[in-house]
Amino acid sequence: MQRSPLIARTVPALRRAVDNLRKRKATIALVPTMGALHDGHVSLVRLARRRASRVVVSIFVNPTQFAPTEDFGAYPRTWKADIAKLAAEDVDIVWHPGVEAMYPQGFATRIVPEGPALAGLEDRFRPHFFGGVATVVGKLFTQCGPDLAIFGEKDFQQLRVVTQMARDLDLGVKVIGSRTVRERDGLAMSSRNVYLSPQERQTATTLYRAMKDSAGRIRAGEAIAPAMARGAATIEAAGFVLDYFEARHAETLAQITSRKDGPLRILVAAKLGTTRLIDNIAV
Numbered sequence: 001m002q003r004s005p006l007i008a009r010t011v012p013a014l015r016r017a018v019d020n021l022r023k024r025k026a027t028i029a030l031v032p033t034m035g036a037l038h039d040g041h042v043s044l045v046r047l048a049r050r051r052a053s054r055v056v057v058s059i060f061v062n063p064t065q066f067a068p069t070e071d072f073g074a075y076p077r078t079w080k081a082d083i084a085k086l087a088a089e090d091v092d093i094v095w096h097p098g099v100e101a102m103y104p105q106g107f108a109t110r111i112v113p114e115g116p117a118l119a120g121l122e123d124r125f126r127p128h129f130f131g132g133v134a135t136v137v138g139k140l141f142t143q144c145g146p147d148l149a150i151f152g153e154k155d156f157q158q159l160r161v162v163t164q165m166a167r168d169l170d171l172g173v174k175v176i177g178s179r180t181v182r183e184r185d186g187l188a189m190s191s192r193n194v195y196l197s198p199q200e201r202q203t204a205t206t207l208y209r210a211m212k213d214s215a216g217r218i219r220a221g222e223a224i225a226p227a228m229a230r231g232a233a234t235i236e237a238a239g240f241v242l243d244y245f246e247a248r249h250a251e252t253l254a255q256i257t258s259r260k261d262g263p264l265r266i267l268v269a270a271k272l273g274t275t276r277l278i279d280n281i282a283v
């Protein structure tokens with residue numbers, strides 16, 4: 001029988017609910033989200049279910065990771081549909097704080113990530129972003145105290161930054177990455193895809209095709225620079241404004257010049273009209 005998850009809106013209510021699960025010797029997985037849930041999020045919840053006996057999903061559109069010029073106000077909020085999806089997945093607790101519960105009056109502490117995972121990419125175009133993410137994810141981890149937490153590979157640099165933070169701050173949470181879920185034409189599922197017009201939605205698949213093409217060329221022995229230049233040109237010709245299209249070391253995200261530098265990942269961010277999309281694939 002389908003149960004509705006318990007919905008916690010304050011830190012004490014969340015802690016009580018988690019303590020109750022712990023009394024029953026549960027292992028707990030946390031899946032942090034900003035809501036507007038799609039099948040990508042559902043795949044994270046399913047992985048959480050396989051890895052732990054109880055699942056907590058947080059839904060919080062975190063203002064500190066948006067610049068004032070970005071889409072915090074417009075970000076899709078689909079609460080009822082989200083809860084129905086989470087009930088169908090048998091989620092135990094939904095942690096849904098208001099902004100005042102997460103950042104009470106007088107809040108004045110931030111976690112500021114540094115190091116190689118921040119070398120460019122998202123950090124160059126959204127310099128506020130990882131400070132906001134690390135601060136809120138650090139809080140989510142200490143509020144909920146999960147054994148493990150699941151993050152999508154779609155936000156590959158975020159996965160690396162959060163993994164490093166959990167390790168550096170001894171948060172006792174094992175961070176697990178989950179593969180990217182795509183639409184049939186290859187577009188990575190993303191809450192922001194709803195911003196795309198029908199025409200833009202058709203064009204959007206170019207990102208995946210260009211990454212696959214460049215990855216195929218590199219695998220076939222073409223030098224990295226021309227293979228990547230070709231992908232970038234394809235994306236721009238389709239009408240995107242490109243932020244970056246780069247091949248990086250898949251583990252460290254360090255810059256690479258040759259295939260001998262180790263396993264590679266191609267990462268892309270580009271704007272189509274006013275919608276900014278990101279994606280990545282393994283080479």
Ligand SMILES: Nc1ncnc2c1ncn2[C@@H]1O[C@H](COP(=O)(O)OP(=O)(O)OP(=O)(O)O)[C@@H](O)[C@H]1O
Nearest residue numbers: 033034040151152154155179180181189190191192
């Ligand atoms: N297509 C996807 N496949 C797998 N995981 C995903 C996918 N899309 C998002 N996620 C993961 O879900 C978690 C919550 O992400 P978020 O709520 O920001 O969704 P999103 O679709 O990435 O939204 P946005 O459009 O804002 O980037 C993150 O760990 C993110 O990497």
Ligand SMILES: CC(C)(CO)[C@@H](O)C(=O)[O-]
Nearest residue numbers: 032033034062133136155
């Ligand atoms: C990890 C996260 C929930 C932090 O707000 C967000 O950046 C996201 O949804 O990827």
Ligand code: BAL
Nearest residue numbers: 034065066129155158
């Ligand atoms: N999916 C990452 C959250 C963000 O872009 O704000």
